[in-house]
Amino acid sequence: MDLEKLIGQIHVKQSFLCIGLDTDLEKVPPHLLQEEDPIFAFNKAIIDATHHLCVAYKPNTAFYEAYGLKGWKALGKTIDYLNANYPEVFTIADAKRGDIGNTSTRYAKAFFEEFGFDSITIAPYMGRDSVEPFLAFENKHTILLALTSNEGAYDFQTQKVDGTALYEKVLQTSLTYKNAHNLMYVVGATKASFLGDIRKIVPDSFLLVPGVGAQGGSLKEVCHYGMNQHIGLLINSSRGIIYASKNKDFAAMAALKAKELQQQMQEELKLLGR
Amino acid sequence: MDLEKLIGQIHVKQSFLCIGLDTDLEKVPPHLLQEEDPIFAFNKAIIDATHHLCVAYKPNTAFYEAYGLKGWKALGKTIDYLNANYPEVFTIADAKRGDIGNTSTRYAKAFFEEFGFDSITIAPYMGRDSVEPFLAFENKHTILLALTSNEGAYDFQTQKVDGTALYEKVLQTSLTYKNAHNLMYVVGATKASFLGDIRKIVPDSFLLVPGVGAQGGSLKEVCHYGMNQHIGLLINSSRGIIYASKNKDFAAMAALKAKELQQQMQEELKLLGR
Numbered sequence: 001m002d003l004e005k006l007i008g009q010i011h012v013k014q015s016f017l018c019i020g021l022d023t024d025l026e027k028v029p030p031h032l033l034q035e036e037d038p039i040f041a042f043n044k045a046i047i048d049a050t051h052h053l054c055v056a057y058k059p060n061t062a063f064y065e066a067y068g069l070k071g072w073k074a075l076g077k078t079i080d081y082l083n084a085n086y087p088e089v090f091t092i093a094d095a096k097r098g099d100i101g102n103t104s105t106r107y108a109k110a111f112f113e114e115f116g117f118d119s120i121t122i123a124p125y126m127g128r129d130s131v132e133p134f135l136a137f138e139n140k141h142t143i144l145l146a147l148t149s150n151e152g153a154y155d156f157q158t159q160k161v162d163g164t165a166l167y168e169k170v171l172q173t174s175l176t177y178k179n180a181h182n183l184m185y186v187v188g189a190t191k192a193s194f195l196g197d198i199r200k201i202v203p204d205s206f207l208l209v210p211g212v213g214a215q216g217g218s219l220k221e222v223c224h225y226g227m228n229q230h231i232g233l234l235i236n237s238s239r240g241i242i243y244a245s246k247n248k249d250f251a252a253m254a255a256l257k258a259k260e261l262q263q264q265m266q267e268e269l270k271l272l273g274r
Numbered sequence: 275m276d277l278e279k280l281i282g283q284i285h286v287k288q289s290f291l292c293i294g295l296d297t298d299l300e301k302v303p304p305h306l307l308q309e310e311d312p313i314f315a316f317n318k319a320i321i322d323a324t325h326h327l328c329v330a331y332k333p334n335t336a337f338y339e340a341y342g343l344k345g346w347k348a349l350g351k352t353i354d355y356l357n358a359n360y361p362e363v364f365t366i367a368d369a370k371r372g373d374i375g376n377t378s379t380r381y382a383k384a385f386f387e388e389f390g391f392d393s394i395t396i397a398p399y400m401g402r403d404s405v406e407p408f409l410a411f412e413n414k415h416t417i418l419l420a421l422t423s424n425e426g427a428y429d430f431q432t433q434k435v436d437g438t439a440l441y442e443k444v445l446q447t448s449l450t451y452k453n454a455h456n457l458m459y460v461v462g463a464t465k466a467s468f469l470g471d472i473r474k475i476v477p478d479s480f481l482l483v484p485g486v487g488a489q490g491g492s493l494k495e496v497c498h499y500g501m502n503q504h505i506g507l508l509i510n511s512s513r514g515i516i517y518a519s520k521n522k523d524f525a526a527m528a529a530l531k532a533k534e535l536q537q538q539m540q541e542e543l544k545l546l547g548r
Contacts, residue, residue, distance in 0.1 A: 022377070062373055062380035068388045072346045096373055098397060099336055100424040103296070106336035114342045123372060123397040125419055127426025145399055150374040152401025155447055156440065161433045166440070173429055 001118045002139050003206070003230075006090050009055045010231050014266040017258060018056035018092065018208065020238025021046065021078065022063050027243050029250045039067065039074035042250075044081055046242050049251035051086045053258040056234050058092035058208075079115045090234070091118045092208065096145065098123040104133035112140045119143055121186060121208070124170045128177055135179035141206075142183055146170055146198065149188025149211030167194075171201040184208055187226070189217020189235070195225030206232050212261075213240035219261070223268040231274055237261060275392045276413050277480070277504075280364050283329045284505050288540040291532060292330035292366065292482065294512025295320065295352065296337050301517050303524045313341065313348035316524075318355055320516050323525035325360045327532040330508050332366040332482075353389050364508070366482065367391040370419065372400050378407035386414045393417055395460060395482070398444045402451055409453035415480075416457055420444055420472065423462025423485030441468075445475040458482055461500070463491020463509070469499030480506050486535075487514035493535070497542040505548055511535060 010016050021043050025033065028042045035041040047057065059078060064071035082091055097107045097120065111120045112134075119141035122134055134142040147157055147167040157167040164172070174183055187198055189211035198207070207226055211217040212235050219235060226233050241261070245253035284290050295317050299307065302316045309315040321331065333352060338345035356365055371381045371394065385394045386408075393415035396405055408416040421431055421441040431441040438446070448457055461472055463485035472481070481500055485491035486509050493509060500507050515535070519527035 060373070060377055060380075062371070062377045062384070065384040066380040066388065068384070069343070069346060069350065072343055076343065094373075096397070096400075097336070097370065099334070099368075099370055100422070100426075103334055103336045106334075106340040110336065110339040110342070114340065123370070123399050125397050125399045125430060126370075126422050126424060127429030127431070129424050129426040131426070148374070148400050150400060150403050152374075152403040152405070155401030156399060156435075156443065157401070159435045159440075159443065161430075161435050161440070166430065166433075166435070169430065169433065 001090055005088070006055060007230050009088055009090070013052065013055055013262070014269060015053055015055055015262040016231055016233050016235055016265055017054040017261050018058050018234045018236040019046070019050055019054045019241055019258065020094070020210070020236050021057055021059040021242065022238045023059070023242070024063055025067070029246045029248065031248060037070070037074055037077065039064070039071060040077045043074070043078045045251040046254050047082065047086065049255040050241070050258045051089060053255065053262045054089070056090040056092055057082060058094045058236055060094040076115060079117060083116050092143065093117040093120045096121050096123050098126050098130045100126065101129045101133055104130050108134045108137055112137050119184065121145065124174065131174065132178050135177060135182045137182070140182065143208050144170065144174055144183055144185050146185040147187050147191055147194055149190045149217065153188065153191070168197065168201060171198065175202070186210065189222050192217060192221035192225055195222065199226065199228065203228055204230070204232070206234060208234045208236060210236040213237045219264055220268065223272065227268070227272055227274065231269070235265070275364055279362070280329060281504050283362055283364070287326065287329055287536070288543060289327055289329055289536040290505055290507050290509055290539055291328040291535050292332050292508045292510040293320070293324055293328045293515055293532065294368070294484070294510050295331055295333040295516065296512045297333070297516070298337055299341070301520075303520045303522065305522060311344070311348055311351065313338070313345060314351045317348070317352045319525040320528050321356065321360065323529040324515070324532045325363055327529065327536045328363070330364040330366055331356060332368045332510055334368040350389060353391060357390050365392045366417065367394045370395050370397050372397040372404045374400065375403045375407055378404050382408045382411060386411050393458065395419065398448065405448065406452050409451060409456045411456070414456065417482050418444065418448055418457055418459050420459040421461050421465050421468055423464045423491065427462065427465070442471065442475060445472065449476070460484065463496050466491060466495035466499055469496065473500065473502065477502055478504070478506070480508060482508045482510060484510040487511045493538055494542065497546065501542070501546055501548065505543070509539070
């Protein structure tokens with residue numbers, strides 16, 4: 001998907017919400033466990049109920065891999081269902097991959113071509129030749145981990161390298177990669193105050209922001225520090241939306257939670273005059 | 275697998291060779307493409323022909339994911355085959371995963387429990403709470419990327435953080451993680467001269483060393499700088515062994531290549547008096 005289409009959707013829907021499909025069979029409504037493919041049944045219901053309120057879905061691959069073959073199959077069915085029924089929605093494989101060149105090409109093919117995702121999250125530790133194979137795909141997007149929402153981010157990401165935090169070094173260096181225009185970045189909402197400095201380095205890039213809600217990040221702060229002239233934000237919520245209820249009304253309740261966030265986003269767009 | 279068993283195998287086989295099962299259908303002998311599951315057929319033949327010459331196998335998950343469901347299935351059959359027929363061999367899922375806590379737990383379950391691998395490679399960028407969920411599994415091993423064999427390693431890994439290279443900071447910090455005794459580290463053979471300094475920080479840990487052969491690293495140098503009193507090395511070769519021939523003799527030729535490396539290793543063990 002090209003970015004103009006994504007930005008267009010944000011304006012149409014007055015939303016820059018990404019819904020994380022971290023589907024866990026211990027948390028889905030028990031009545032779904034009777035279904036032949038409960039993971040897909042859950043995802044489908046959530047998607048059908050929320051697609052008009054969000055602009056992106058982000059399945060975290062770990063949740064699918066944990067169920068082995070049947071999880072991998074459910075992931076395939078989910079992305080196929082999205083591409084067939086809601087092609088206007090941006091799709092993110094939250095896979096946090098990254099390997100040496102020929103291997104990264106394999107991952108890129110797996111997620112961009114075999115599955116048909118619009119984007120994938122990538123860990124930057126292995127540097128240029130681990131990232132560029134993903135960037136080579138036009139109209140596909142590589143979302144590099146910059147500053148993550150967890151406590152462990154302070155172990156290395158915020159450490160100073162020549163006076164610059166490592167995550168800033170990652171941002172700066174990534175801009176020199178071939179096809180850097182296909183980059184986006186993960187920046188955790190729990191560290192919203194860092195967003196001002198991040199915007200100085202990557203003023204135009206989209207930022208995928210997890211950590212609003214369950215992890216404690218503030219939507220208002222993220223918008224204040226992180227929004228750019230093209231909005232430039234995809235704010236993710238997973239558990240807070242998809243597990244809003246364990247009853248038969250789970251999809252409607254998820255839509256209600258998504259609607260709350262969408263309305264807050266609409267408010268921010270109005271306040272910031274976008 | 276506990277480490278004593280692995281060390282015992284190294285002595286019995288006079289080998290610390292790990293064979294990388296980076297199975298690519300464009301490179302396997304064409305006659306295998308007639309098989310129902312050519313990926314598994316290739317792996318099985320390679321394993322049957324080489325298991326007495328190596329102490330570990332390392333499938334890189336990217337190669338399997340690239341084939342979607344059938345690749346994932348072949349990976350499952352490969353690890354099942356190894357565990358059923360050669361349980362003395364150490365198995366490594368070269369997956370380079372890493373995510374926030376509850377998600378890392380999912381990955382750990384997927385690879386340690388669902389698949390039954392002995393170990394997994396992990397990217398350190400997200401820090402403590404992304405690594406510790408893997409370390410919580412006793413007799414399972416977490417192989418942290420420290421200094422990788424590719425050019426991109428110089429982007430961040432060798433950058434100085436408070437006067438210390440980032441990869442050294444990763445080694446030092448990881449030693450403070452809970453259950454750090456379950457850690458091993460990836461150190462590329464192309465950077466063998468760094469091994470002396472690395473051994474000062476992690477004298478007792480096993481190092482998984484890719485990059486001998488195709489990528490240009492020297493076995494002799496790696497042994498000189500990297501071997502410790504318990505050997506402490508797993509040296510990986512992938513393409514140089516498994517694609518030794520594209521003919522019907524491919525497994526025998528792979529065994530020949532593996533045997534060459536095993537004999538060099540035996541020589542090193544003798545020279546270094548281990």
